[in-house]
Amino acid sequence: MAYDLTDSEPISLYPEADLRSFAKQVLTALGASDEEAEIVTDGVVTAALRWHPGQGQGLEKLFRYRRRIEEGGIVVRAAMDWLTDGPSYALLDAANGFGYVAAQRAMRKAVEKAKQSGIGMVGVRRSNHFGIAGYHAMTAAQEGFIGWAMTNARSEMAPWGSAQVVLATNPWGMALPVPNEDGVPVVLDMALTMSGKGMMRWYLEQGLEIPDSWALTPDGRVTTDPAAAMDGPLLPIGEYKGYGLSFITDVLTGVMTGAKFGLSVFRDEQDYDVGHMMVAFNPEVFMPRSEFNERLERLVLEVKSAPPIDPEKPDMLPGEIEHRRTIERQREGVPIANETVSGLRRLAHELGVSSPF
Ligand SMILES: NC(=O)c1ccc[n+]([C@@H]2O[C@H](COP(=O)([O-])OP(=O)(O)OC[C@H]3O[C@@H](n4cnc5c(N)ncnc54)[C@H](O)[C@@H]3O)[C@@H](O)[C@H]2O)c1
Structure with missing residues (x-):
C-alpha cells in the first residue's frame, strides 16, 4: 500500500548529506568497520528517501541495530x-x-x-x-x-x-x-x-482507523482498530x-x-x-x-x-512513486518522524557524535 505524507503529520525535514554523515558516525561509534558503516548508512538513508517514516525502514532502524549490537544479536566486523x-x-x-x-x-x-x-x-x-x-x-x-x-x-x-x-x-x-x-x-x-506493525503504530498514534484488509484481532476477527490489531496477525x-x-x-x-x-x-x-x-x-x-x-x-x-480510470492518477510502474519521492526529498529534505528525532538526539549524546538534530 502506498502511503503519502500529509501536512499534518509529525515529521521534520533534514538534508540527505546530514543524515548520511550522522548514520555513518553512529555506526562507526558502535564498532562497525568502514565498509559496514558505508553499506548500512546507504541502506537506511535510501530507505528514508523512498518510504514513509511509519514504514520504519529509515534512520529509526539505528535504535534497533544499536540494541542488537549491544546484546550480541548483531556482531560487528563479523567473520562471514x-x-x-x-x-x-x-x-x-x-x-x-x-x-x-x-x-x-x-x-x-x-x-x-x-x-x-x-x-x-x-x-x-x-x-x-x-x-x-x-x-x-x-x-x-x-x-x-x-x-x-x-x-x-x-x-x-x-x-x-x-x-x-x-x-x-x-x-x-x-x-x-x-x-x-x-x-x-x-x-x-x-x-x-498488506502493511506492517510500524505503519499500524503510526495510524494508532495519529488516531486513524486502519483499512480492514491489514490485520486481524488475535482471535481472528476483522478490524479497523489499530489497537485491537496490534497483537493479531498481519494479513x-x-x-x-x-x-x-x-x-x-x-x-x-x-x-x-x-x-x-x-x-x-x-x-x-x-x-x-x-x-x-x-x-x-x-x-x-x-x-x-x-x-x-x-x-x-x-x-x-x-x-x-493504458488510460487511467481517474485522469488525475496516471498509472505507474513499480518503484515509480519511490523514485519521485526520492527526487523530491533530495531537493526539499528527508522526512524523519519527530519522535525518531528525539531518539536520534539522545543517541548522538550517548555515543558522543555530532548531530544535525
Ligand atoms: N527486511 C524486512 O524484514 C522487511 C519486512 C517488510 C518490509 N520491508 C521493506 O519495507 C519497504 C516497504 O514495503 P511495503 O510492502 O510496505 O511497500 P508498499 O506497499 O508501499 O509498495 C510496494 C510496491 O508497490 C508499488 N506500488 C505502490 N503503489 C503503486 C501504484 N499505485 N501503482 C504501481 N505500483 C505501486 C511500489 O512501487 C512498491 O514497489 C520495502 O522496501 C520492503 O522491502 C522489509
Whole structure:
C-alpha cells in the first residue's frame, strides 16, 4: 500500500548529506568497520528517501541495530564465510553480522555468477535484518542484471484460515536493469503482507482507523482498530495467494539455506539466524542486450499507454512513486518522524557524535 505524507503529520525535514554523515558516525561509534558503516548508512538513508517514516525502514532502524549490537544479536566486523561456491550458486554464513552487509555481499556474488553462468543464486544463513529488499535488487540492476532479493523475518502472518502467526512479511525486491524512457528504474519492492506493525503504530498514534484488509484481532476477527490489531496477525497480500508466496519464500530463504524458518526466526537474541536468497539473471543469455532493451521498453510503453480510470492518477510502474519521492526529498529534505528525532538526539549524546538534530 502506498502511503503519502500529509501536512499534518509529525515529521521534520533534514538534508540527505546530514543524515548520511550522522548514520555513518553512529555506526562507526558502535564498532562497525568502514565498509559496514558505508553499506548500512546507504541502506537506511535510501530507505528514508523512498518510504514513509511509519514504514520504519529509515534512520529509526539505528535504535534497533544499536540494541542488537549491544546484546550480541548483531556482531560487528563479523567473520562471514563462503560455505559453498559453485559455478552459478553460493552460500554465505553471515556469522550474525549486519544483514545489509551480508545481503550486499551475496548479491554481488550472484552478479559475478550470472556474468559467468547466466544466473547466480546465492543463499545466506545466520544473518540479520537486511533492510529494504529493493536496495539489494537494485545492486544487480545497476550492473545490468535482473535482481531478485528475498528474506524471511519474525513471524507475524498466520496461515490462511488461522489467526496463529507462523510466517512473516518475507519481502521481495525485484529490479530491472533498463530504466524506461523517463529514466525511472523499475523496482518492485514489497512485503508479502498488506502493511506492517510500524505503519499500524503510526495510524494508532495519529488516531486513524486502519483499512480492514491489514490485520486481524488475535482471535481472528476483522478490524479497523489499530489497537485491537496490534497483537493479531498481519494479513497477506492477495489473501491465500500472499500466504502461499510467504510460505514458499520461507522455503527459499530459510529451509533451503540452512537458516531458521517459521516460528524460530529472530527468537534467539544471540542467534537471530535470518535467511536470505539473492538471485541475479543475465538477460543476454537469451538475446542480445539491445533486443532485450527494446522489448522491455515496448512493454513499458504498452503499460504506460493504458488510460487511467481517474485522469488525475496516471498509472505507474513499480518503484515509480519511490523514485519521485526520492527526487523530491533530495531537493526539499528527508522526512524523519519527530519522535525518531528525539531518539536520534539522545543517541548522538550517548555515543558522543555530532548531530544535525
Ligand atoms: N527486511 C524486512 O524484514 C522487511 C519486512 C517488510 C518490509 N520491508 C521493506 O519495507 C519497504 C516497504 O514495503 P511495503 O510492502 O510496505 O511497500 P508498499 O506497499 O508501499 O509498495 C510496494 C510496491 O508497490 C508499488 N506500488 C505502490 N503503489 C503503486 C501504484 N499505485 N501503482 C504501481 N505500483 C505501486 C511500489 O512501487 C512498491 O514497489 C520495502 O522496501 C520492503 O522491502 C522489509
